[in-house]
Amino acid sequence: MSDPLRPRASLRTAVVWEVLRDALDRRVKAAGRDALEVLDTGGGSGKFAVPLARLGHRVTVVDPSPNALFALERRAAEAGVADLVRGVQGDAHGLFDVVERDGYDLVLCHGVLEYVEDPAESVRNAVAALRPSGTLSLLAAGLGGAVLARALAGHFTEARQALADPAGQWGAGDPLTRRFTAEQLSGLVTDAGLAVTAVHGVRVFADLVPGVLVDAEPGAIDALLRLEAAAAEVPAFHSVATQLHVLAERG
Numbered sequence: 318m319s320d321p322l323r324p325r326a327s328l329r330t331a332v333v334w335e336v337l338r339d340a341l342d343r344r345v346k347a348a349g350r351d352a353l354e355v356l357d358t359g360g361g362s363g364k365f366a367v368p369l370a371r372l373g374h375r376v377t378v379v380d381p382s383p384n385a386l387f388a389l390e391r392r393a394a395e396a397g398v399a400d401l402v403r404g405v406q407g408d409a410h411g412l413f414d415v416v417e418r419d420g421y422d423l424v425l426c427h428g429v430l431e432y433v434e435d436p437a438e439s440v441r442n443a444v445a446a447l448r449p450s451g452t453l454s455l456l457a458a459g460l461g462g463a464v465l466a467r468a469l470a471g472h473f474t475e476a477r478q479a480l481a482d483p484a485g486q487w488g489a490g491d492p493l494t495r496r497f498t499a500e501q502l503s504g505l506v507t508d509a510g511l512a513v514t515a516v517h518g519v520r521v522f523a524d525l526v527p528g529v530l531v532d533a534e535p536g537a538i539d540a541l542l543r544l545e546a547a548a549a550e551v552p553a554f555h556s557v558a559t560q561l562h563v564l565a566e567r568g
């Protein structure tokens with residue numbers, strides 16, 4: 318769901334929303350219900366959870382950060398969907414201390430695997446939270462995109478370090494614990510028993526294009542959004558995307 322008031326922000330999320338919108342439509346038809354049960358593990362302040370609730374779905378957000386949960390509560394209230402959004406303090410490893418297994422039509426795990434101790438366990442837990450016919454939406458930092466971004470910023474040693482490091486870290490100051498290739502993310506999902514239904518590259522160009530080129534030219538943001546949407550589908554661009562999105566269902 319792109320936000321017309323925040324066009325630059327929509328550049329970062331448009332591809333994911335496009336994929337999610339289709340997945341939601343399919344899941345609503347399959348479930349025979351308009352309101353789905355959604356779990357957003359590591360959902361933070363509700364960047365995805367609140368728009369999902371605005372579509373009428375019931376969303377449970379699990380996050381270890383009290384500040385994020387406070388911001389979530391405020392964001393949900395401002396959007397008029399406080400009754401559809403539930404924030405719970407917890408984490409991806411101890412997920413079933415706070416939510417039930419087999420309870421959700423859609424589980425989101427967006428921007429979390431980069432931080433957790435054991436990504437495989439986090440994905441297994443996300444899958445175990447799904448109803449038998451549920452859908453998993455996984456979004457995580459891409460390795461190649463980080464290498465390209467460090468190199469284009471002139472940080473050549475860091476770019477080479479990220480390339481050589483098994484976790485894809487560019488150095489001691491790197492805020493992320495790890496990054497992934499499309500194959501690694503797909504492997505985590507299939508190892509957890511799901512079938513991958515789509516892989517998309519997210520932010521292939523958006524983070525690399527100087528802001529002045531996007532802001533100066535009328536229509537440039539729309540054209541860039543269309544380019545991102547087209548490149549997201551092409552496997553060759555997955556290896557240079559800032560993020561990778563994997564959609565998966567039970568096979």
Ligand SMILES: C[S@@+](CC[C@H](N)C(=O)[O-])C[C@H]1O[C@@H](n2cnc3c(N)ncnc32)[C@H](O)[C@@H]1O
Pocket residue numbers: 358359360361362363364365379380381382385407408409410426427428429432433434
């Ligand atoms: C980059 S933010 C992403 C937030 C949200 N999913 C989004 O896409 O906007 C990462 C989130 O992961 C949460 N997080 C960190 N470690 C976690 C863990 N072990 N289990 C679950 N969430 C975790 C953080 O508190 C933070 O809210």
